[in-house]
Amino acid sequence: MSTASPNARLVSLTVNGRPVARLAAPRTHLADFLREGELLTGAHLGCEQGVCGACTLLLDGEPVRGCLAYAVACEGRAVTTIEGLDQDEIAARLREAFTAEHALQCGFCTPGMLISARDVVERLPDADDARVRVEMSGNLCRCTGYVGIVKAIRRVLEDRKAR
Amino acid sequence: MSLQGAAYKTQAAGGRIVFGVGARVRRKEDDRLLRGRGRFVADIALVGMRELAFVRSPVAHARILSFDIPEQVRGQVFTWQDLEQAGVRPIRAASGLPGFKVSEQPPLAADKVRFVGEPIAVTVADTRAEAEDLASQVVAEFDELPPNVDMLAAAAPGAPRVHEHWSDNIFLETRVGQSFEKDVAAAPVTVSRSIRTQRQCIVPLEGKGLVAHWDRQAEQLVLYTATQMPHIVRSGLSECLGLPLEAIRVIAPDVGGGFGWKGLLQPEEVIAAWLCVHLDCPLRWMEDRREHLVAAANAREHHYEITAYADADGRLLGIDADAWVDAGAYSIYPFSACLEAAQVGSILPGPYDFPHYRCRTFSVCTNKPPIVPFRGVARANVCFAMEQIIDAIARAVGREAWEVRLLNLVPPEKMPFDNITGKHFDSGDYPESLRRAVAGIDLASVRRRQLQGEPDGRLVGVGFATYCEQGAHGTAVYHGWGIPMVPGYEQVQARITADGGLELRAGIQSHGQGMETSFAQVAHEVLGIPLERIRLVHGDTGLTPYSTGTWGSRSMVMTGGAVATACRRLADRLRRIAAHLLQARLDDVTLSGGKLRSGQADITIAEIARTWYLAPQLLPADVDPGGLEVTAGYKPKSDHGTFSYATHAAVVAVDAEVGLVEILDYLVVEDAGTMVNPAIVEGQIFGGVAQGIGTALYECSPYDDAGQPLASTLMDYLLPGFTEVPAIRIEHMETPSPYTEFGVKGLGEGGVIAPSAVLCNAINDALKARGAIVTDQPITPARILAALHNAGAEPPP
Ligand code: FES
Numbered sequence A: 001m002s003t004a005s006p007n008a009r010l011v012s013l014t015v016n017g018r019p020v021a022r023l024a025a026p027r028t029h030l031a032d033f034l035r036e037g038e039l040l041t042g043a044h045l046g047c048e049q050g051v052c053g054a055c056t057l058l059l060d061g062e063p064v065r066g067c068l069a070y071a072v073a074c075e076g077r078a079v080t081t082i083e084g085l086d087q088d089e090i091a092a093r094l095r096e097a098f099t100a101e102h103a104l105q106c107g108f109c110t111p112g113m114l115i116s117a118r119d120v121v122e123r124l125p126d127a128d129d130a131r132v133r134v135e136m137s138g139n140l141c142r143c144t145g146y147v148g149i150v151k152a153i154r155r156v157l158e159d160r161k162a163r
Numbered sequence B: 001m002s003l004q005g006a007a008y009k010t011q012a013a014g015g016r017i018v019f020g021v022g023a024r025v026r027r028k029e030d031d032r033l034l035r036g037r038g039r040f041v042a043d044i045a046l047v048g049m050r051e052l053a054f055v056r057s058p059v060a061h062a063r064i065l066s067f068d069i070p071e072q073v074r075g076q077v078f079t080w081q082d083l084e085q086a087g088v089r090p091i092r093a094a095s096g097l098p099g100f101k102v103s104e105q106p107p108l109a110a111d112k113v114r115f116v117g118e119p120i121a122v123t124v125a126d127t128r129a130e131a132e133d134l135a136s137q138v139v140a141e142f143d144e145l146p147p148n149v150d151m152l153a154a155a156a157p158g159a160p161r162v163h164e165h166w167s168d169n170i171f172l173e174t175r176v177g178q179s180f181e182k183d184v185a186a187a188p189v190t191v192s193r194s195i196r197t198q199r200q201c202i203v204p205l206e207g208k209g210l211v212a213h214w215d216r217q218a219e220q221l222v223l224y225t226a227t228q229m230p231h232i233v234r235s236g237l238s239e240c241l242g243l244p245l246e247a248i249r250v251i252a253p254d255v256g257g258g259f260g261w262k263g264l265l266q267p268e269e270v271i272a273a274w275l276c277v278h279l280d281c282p283l284r285w286m287e288d289r290r291e292h293l294v295a296a297a298n299a300r301e302h303h304y305e306i307t308a309y310a311d312a313d314g315r316l317l318g319i320d321a322d323a324w325v326d327a328g329a330y331s332i333y334p335f336s337a338c339l340e341a342a343q344v345g346s347i348l349p350g351p352y353d354f355p356h357y358r359c360r361t362f363s364v365c366t367n368k369p370p371i372v373p374f375r376g377v378a379r380a381n382v383c384f385a386m387e388q389i390i391d392a393i394a395r396a397v398g399r400e401a402w403e404v405r406l407l408n409l410v411p412p413e414k415m416p417f418d419n420i421t422g423k424h425f426d427s428g429d430y431p432e433s434l435r436r437a438v439a440g441i442d443l444a445s446v447r448r449r450q451l452q453g454e455p456d457g458r459l460v461g462v463g464f465a466t467y468c469e470q471g472a473h474g475t476a477v478y479h480g481w482g483i484p485m486v487p488g489y490e491q492v493q494a495r496i497t498a499d500g501g502l503e504l505r506a507g508i509q510s511h512g513q514g515m516e517t518s519f520a521q522v523a524h525e526v527l528g529i530p531l532e533r534i535r536l537v538h539g540d541t542g543l544t545p546y547s548t549g550t551w552g553s554r555s556m557v558m559t560g561g562a563v564a565t566a567c568r569r570l571a572d573r574l575r576r577i578a579a580h581l582l583q584a585r586l587d588d589v590t591l592s593g594g595k596l597r598s599g600q601a602d603i604t605i606a607e608i609a610r611t612w613y614l615a616p617q618l619l620p621a622d623v624d625p626g627g628l629e630v631t632a633g634y635k636p637k638s639d640h641g642t643f644s645y646a647t648h649a650a651v652v653a654v655d656a657e658v659g660l661v662e663i664l665d666y667l668v669v670e671d672a673g674t675m676v677n678p679a680i681v682e683g684q685i686f687g688g689v690a691q692g693i694g695t696a697l698y699e700c701s702p703y704d705d706a707g708q709p710l711a712s713t714l715m716d717y718l719l720p721g722f723t724e725v726p727a728i729r730i731e732h733m734e735t736p737s738p739y740t741e742f743g744v745k746g747l748g749e750g751g752v753i754a755p756s757a758v759l760c761n762a763i764n765d766a767l768k769a770r771g772a773i774v775t776d777q778p779i780t781p782a783r784i785l786a787a788l789h790n791a792g793a794e795p796p797p
């Protein structure tokens, strides 16, 4: 809703495989651009200080902080939000494992957790508990104490190895 | 999104698939949250909605001399004058306890500011960014006054007064117990400790937030707000705005954690509610993280001076304590400024049995944000203090600390037990939890390891703490406080739909506790309706019976009890209709697995429901006209509520060079009575322990001498993350409460109570070899190094 800004610029990018072109003020961050403009509210804002990871999105397949990326800096790039991972194989396995291991309570951190966890599963098939914890340390959860999240990610890693 | 019944399956011991009380079923709420399709308050957008930003006080204590508001934005900026002229009243949360001094908090500061971050003006614009631009143009001129930053100084005579018409800065002083010097004067062992705990912010990952609008058709103020207690917020709004209750509807959507921070009426809620009517447009405000860390209600800043008396074996003879709680500038609605300190007086004795007790408490008013009961409220601090005392006695008598604990815990044969402050412990085997923790943490091997020393030179230590936790406080407990909220019967509406589903309506709010699942399990246990056909409606004053909300480990006991009661009543009505339809005697009709049976004949709940709603000509003439919908109220048999308990144990390694602590092992042996869903119970414990680790080692909201908060980002306010929280282990005991449905006990707060005590005791066990001791939290590297330095064992850092 930053369109009112006199110095708004047209930003064209791909969101969950769909082309999007929308005006954005230079100061509008990517998470606000998606949440307010595209009504993709899965990326949550826990701090807007780059610490909590609740806003984590995929930008050209890499996890980024949606609160630290400016929308105008994402011209021409491909954004994937949690809503775009419904059919994703790893995300589906993670969702199953998260619910089986009770890895979410209020669910506010969960979209960011899943996106970071998906990246860990993709990159590090052999990660053990300690490695999973280090790799996930950019995401905060205030509810679960992380125990279920670590178990869920390990479960997906083990399942994929077993196949 | 349809959920498969299979998703809930769980195996009972005999291989039978069960879904009811005791089953580790998967949560009904997970699917939407895992797909990013929950609806949190920030996700709500209304047509024409505008955004609010607040101008907040940059100083801790000052008179407001004037505002300078640029003329061209005057219509978008509002101050207390605007609200007051419109008849908005200050927030007032008085306690009926004798001597309580009442503070009035105008939602926007009136003539004086009393803490940094206090809202002094509000701005309205199309976007939050623009509203913040406006806020930056508003200038206030202040006449600064000396701030009260330290609670002990603020409590001293002659301190500048936060509320000038008061005689001092003490909201309330309480006294528990009598003078007992002569009884314990000859005690062979006396230990004393000064103990300080830090101010904390609660930091649910989702901050507060709201959307307010006037519903023209319903002629109602509708406030969507991230709250744990929608009905209480409604009552508070009614008082401040002068609107009748039926003209207000408060809705809590998905809420991203609360832990107490969402258990109050916020000034911002009052302001937005008034302004959306005044401007006739929907308004949104989302608390940002800086606002939370600077301006939100805080918690847990206590100071204790404790002396304990014991015999030569370590048996406690008496506790004499003074406690101060920094309650901040205002009394919050509904819990008031004195709940925390007065609670200290009543729960300091913990799970122990001893004959003499005296405690004075002071709720001190300072130039800091008000306090709100954080998960566990005073219990985490009290446990931190009391469990240090137990360890101190053990040192004095030369025994293992767990042995001294064991000597003093209330034994199972004394249950139910009325303790020295009149708390009625319902059931359990406290010593057994301790014995299991000692075995489970393998104390003997830790002691061997300490003798050998670590290859890396770190110091290893082990610590224990035992506590009990009152949950589901009853009417008498809260009536005694005289605060604007006394819990009574908790009500639930249960309605069987025409197609055999079940709707439950409850006035609590679930924000991570999984109540959409656990209450469905309770209902399933009674009625046998499949979980996927049971739906909980909660958090909406327009749709649910009155409730004081989700706080104090009460929902499973209170609302769960009401769900069971309501469902039993429905079962009775179903049986009566079934008897008629099956042409059977009422006494012969039984309900199991969602079917009513008599001999070989049976009929499903769905068929009976269809009959009630769509084929009433088939009903018996004397059918209960209440139909398949009931409202039932519930209270446990004891007004004292339930007492869950646990022993936590930890092994730590302390690096004496740099002061860092690593948690090598963490074990919880807990008993929360009958578990409705063990996975949810464990989740509450894991999450509580993680928060307790934050309290013990990391989290702190410090203030400088001018009353400026020094932690305003999550870079300064450190939350425990993946690498700080270990793989916590849990062992369950399950002693049912004699007073509740299914024997459940409240446990939501439990996990957070013991960690700071356990880790402090473990760290002190590690430091013992160097003659050093820490007594204050958070136990930061700087504190550990200072302790080592003071013990003369280490060069100064
Ligand atoms: S909201 Fe982006 S890191 Fe917290």
Ligand code: FES
Pocket: A103, A104, A105, A106, A107, A108, A109, A110, A140, A141, A142, A143, A144, B205, B256, B257, B512
């Ligand atoms: S589940 Fe609530 S913050 Fe992670």
